[in-house]
Amino acid sequence: MLVAPTGAGKTLAGFLPSLVELSERTTKEKGLHTLYISPLKALAVDIARNLDAPIAGMDLAVTVETRTGDTPAHKRARQIQRPPDILLTTPEQLSLLLAHREAEGFFAGLRTVVLDELHALVTSKRGDLLSLALARVRRLAPEARTIGLSATVRQPDELRKYLVSQNPSASAKSGGISAPPMADLVVVKGGAKPDLHMLDIGRTLPLSGHTARHAMPAIYDLIRGHRMVLVFVNTRLQAEYTFQELWRLNEDTLPIALHHGSLDASQRRRVEAAMAAGQLRAIVCTATLDLGIDWGDVDLVINVGAPKGASRIMQRIGRANHRMDEPSKAYLVPGNRFEMLECRAALDAVEEAAQDTPDARLGAPDVLAQHVLGMACADAFDPLGLYEEIISAAPYASLSWEDFEAVVDYVATGGYALRAYERFAKILRGADGRWRVRDARVAQQYRMNIGTIIEATHIKVRLTRMLRSKPGTAIPRGGRVLGEIEEDFAETLTVGDTFLFAGEVLRFEGLSEDECLVTRAGPGTDPAIPSYAGAKFPLSTFLAARVRAIIADPFEWDRLPRQLSDYLAQQRRHSALPGERDLLVETFARAGRHYLTAFPFEGRLAHQTLGMLLTRRLERARLRPLGFAANDYGIAIWCTKDVSERAALSPGFMEALFDEDMLGDDLEAWLDESAMMKRTFRQCAVIAGLIERRFPGQKKTGRQVTISTDLIYDVLRRHQPDHLLLRAARQDAATGLLDVTRLGMMLRRIRGRITHRALDRVSPLSVSVMLEIGRERVYGEGADEILAEAEAELLQEALG
Structure with missing residues (x-):
């Protein structure tokens, strides 16, 4: 395990x-020697380019190739027969290689596995899949060593366990609890401290909103004053908006580009090539460029919006001056006053080199089901042998034999409630006791549907030209693909609607099979921006704790911008501020409604779950809640009955309302009827192969997948409530979309530490979350003006 600062050269060291070894290899020795695994396709391509120089400089006869989803099929087939010396690939492609009939011969001569940006791989289901793949690689190539590379590690021991075989059954036989095996650790210290600042634009920031429209002129000036700038944003929606705003200001016609995951792959590659060649002055990008890309000419990174995590911001600012001896220069650009607090907490974390990488996770059962099917596609397997192999992977080291048998039974039958349907039977047991894939069709469907990244279903956006056939009619024809938008968004459009995508304002002309047909809209058209479902980062637990600490300590306020310290002082005068481990709850009446606001500072996901559970409790208390809104810092619930009065009459009301027991029956009851739970189950069902998204020559629409999985979900809930996939969905709900684990930690933290203030009007702090009410679909300049008007009205009311 090699941990080194960004720009230290750790990838080449790996x-x-x-x-x-390759320089000393004889000409007779052929075959794959080194396997490099990257979380990003772009990173694999970039590393291949960077390896060319040392290989040419040492005059080595070494072949280096990449293998990603973009690699042509004929090249992938040739790589199986004549593998290169060094193959750079992704976790999904590794699993596909291991599921191949010729996997044993392909990996037999492997000597080294290099895992780059390991911290980004191990904290998700993708990391679970990779751990299982590594366990199989260790069996096929027992002589191979594994090297992990990472720049940002809070707990290196978790990564060290990931790199080696765990063998829990061996330690159990020895009769004692021994320390888990770990890889050797090499930590490289040093590196220049980053030059990081919060951008001061000299004006008061709003209390809500994330567009940072107020800062766009200052961001454009920074681009003009530097050679090459990466402008990071947190969502694809923000990327489109920021890119459009910068082009609106671009009087110098500077070459500014856009890069995010929904753009067409060829367009992303063109942008990366142009950046590497020094032809661009700036790229507006999302997490697609967070990791490892080595563009030495980048001399400034700008992060628009709150960083959400200390490790993420350190990773991003490391893209600037990508050399160990030069400080990375970066600016944080808060979108509102609360994001100023987050930025201050992130600045402190970077100064201390503190990290917030998530803890290691238990392996997901739906990923294990996918892997079991893959191993059957490669060759018949003996269940005991496969079990021993699987528990050598760190995330699955505690897997019991009974749980393993349940996974195999699921792959073989679909589970007790579905075993009557032949289509769910993927593997068959032979007379020799070994399991085999049922037929070639099942193996083909496995290969087409491999992976754990389940995003909202997308359809292609094709820029067409309109041909007039008869008076008053037009037919869209031809044109190039710009990228993909989410199917749900496309289905809300009617002909003539406009939206912003790929940096252009487009006019919707209709849907054709799996394509959204568009033309360029006329100048001055007001767009509706696609609301991408993915990539809404929650505030990390680590930064949330630092934000609470800053709020609770007035001595810390001296380091805050004046507008922010004044705002906190106003809140303290009019109501109260929460202690570092406390929860502030405010109740007040406004415009005929009764409001309850609370400030846990635990991130939007946990707050949305809390809001749903609190509204159920308030309904039972007959306070008639009408709805709630949440952001990263707090929630607001509005009712028709007086919450302040109920709290005054029942002294223990607030403690009971926020009791941890809401995560029992209330949570179960809500999960049973929640669309969010169905969505989580849908993702597990796709990963585990219960429902296939892709078939030879066709692809299921998101609506078809939804209908199929919703029907199965209802059947399983009635007839097999302990089904493997229902358990997997509940496990996901705890840490994923619902963030139940974090919510539970918060409820334990605040027990006996709730500060309730019954107010006669809204407080300054509550204004921020009140502005979230009803703004989910609003975005852009008009939205900023609406928010500004609402903020002015609420603040005037709050401050009397």
């Missing part, structure tokens, strides 16, 4: 042992 390849050094391989280059030494």
Whole structure:
């Protein structure tokens, strides 16, 4: 395990042992020597380019190739027969290689596995899939060593366990609890401290909103004053908006580009090539460029919006001056006053080199089901042998034999409630006791549907030209693909609607099979921006704790911008501020409604779940809640009955309302009827192969997948409530979309520490979350003006 600062050269260091061995290899020795695994396709391509120089400089006869989803099929087939010396690929492609009939011969001569940006791989289901793949690689190539590379690690021991075989059954036989095996650790200290600042634009920031429209002129000036700038944003929606705003200001016609995951792959590659060649002055990008890309000419990173996590911001600012001896220069650009607090907490974390990488996770059962099917596609397997292999992977080290048997039974039958349907039977047991894939069709469907990244279903956006056939009619024809938008968004459009995508304002002309047909809209058209479902980062637990600490300590306020310290002082005068471990709850009446606001500072996901559970409790208390709104810092619930009065009459009301027991029956009851739970189950069903998204020559629409999984969900709930996939969905709900684990930690933290203030009007702090009410679909300049008007009205009311 090699931990080193960004720009220290750790990736090339990881390849050094391989280059030494390959330089000494005889011409008779052929086959795959080194396997490099990257979380990003772009990173694999970039590393391949960077390896060319040392290989050419040492005059080595070494072949280097990449293998990603973009690699042509004929090249992938050739790689199986004649593998390169060094293959750079992704976790999904590794699993596909291992499921191939010729996997044993392909990996037999493997000597080194290099895992780059390991911290980004191990904290998700993708990391679970990779851990299982590594367990199989260790069996096929027992002589191979594994090298993990990472720049940002809070708990290196978790990553060290991930790199080696755990063998829990061996330690159990020895009769004692021994320390888990770990890889050797090499930590490289040093590196220049980053030059990081919060951008001061000299004006008061709003209390809500995330567009940072007020800062766009200052961001454009920074681009003009630097050679090459990466402008990071947190969502694809923000990327489109920021790119459009910068082009609106671009009087110098500077080459500014856009890069996010929904753009067409060829467009992303063109942007990356142009950046590498020094042809661009700036790229507006999302997390697609967070990791490892080595563009030495980038001399400034700008992060628009709150960083959400200390490790993420350190990773991003490391893209600037990508050399160990030069400080990375970066600016944080808060979108509102609360994001100023987050930025201050992130600045402190970077100064201390503190990290907030998530803890290691237990392996997901739906991922294990996918892997079991993949191993059957490669060759018949003996269940005991496969079990021993699986528990050597760190995330699955505690997997019991009974749980493993349940997974195999699921792959073989679909589970007790579905075993009557042949289509769910993927593997068959032979007379020799070994399991085999049922037929070639099942193997083909496995290969087409591999992976754990389940995003909202997308359809292609094709820029067409309109041909007039008869008076008053037009037919869209031809044109190039710009990228993909989410199917749900496309289905809300009617002909003539406009939206912003790929940096252009487009006019919707209709849907054709799996394509959204568009033309360019006329100048001055007001767009509705696609609301992408993915990539809404929650505030990390680590930064949330730092934000609470800053709010609770007035001595810390001296380091805050004046507008922010004044705002906190106003809140303290009019109501109260929460202690570092406390929860502030405010109740007040406004415009004929009764409001309850609370400030846990635990992130939007946990707050949305809390809002749903609190509204159920308030309904039972006959306070008639009408709805709630949430952001990263707090929630607001509005009722028709007086919450302040109920709290005054029942002294223990607030403690009971926020009691941890809401995560029992209330949570179960809500999960049973929640659309969110069905969505989580849908993702598990796709990963586990219960429902296939892709078939030879066709692809299911998101609506078809939804209908199929919703029907199965209802059947399983009635007839097999302990089904493997229902358990997997509940496990996901705890840490994923619902963030139940974090909510539980918060409820335990605030027990006996709730500060309730019954107010006669809204407080300054409550204004921020009140502005979230009814603004989900509003975005852009008009939205900022609406928010500004609402903020002015609420603040005037709050401050009397």
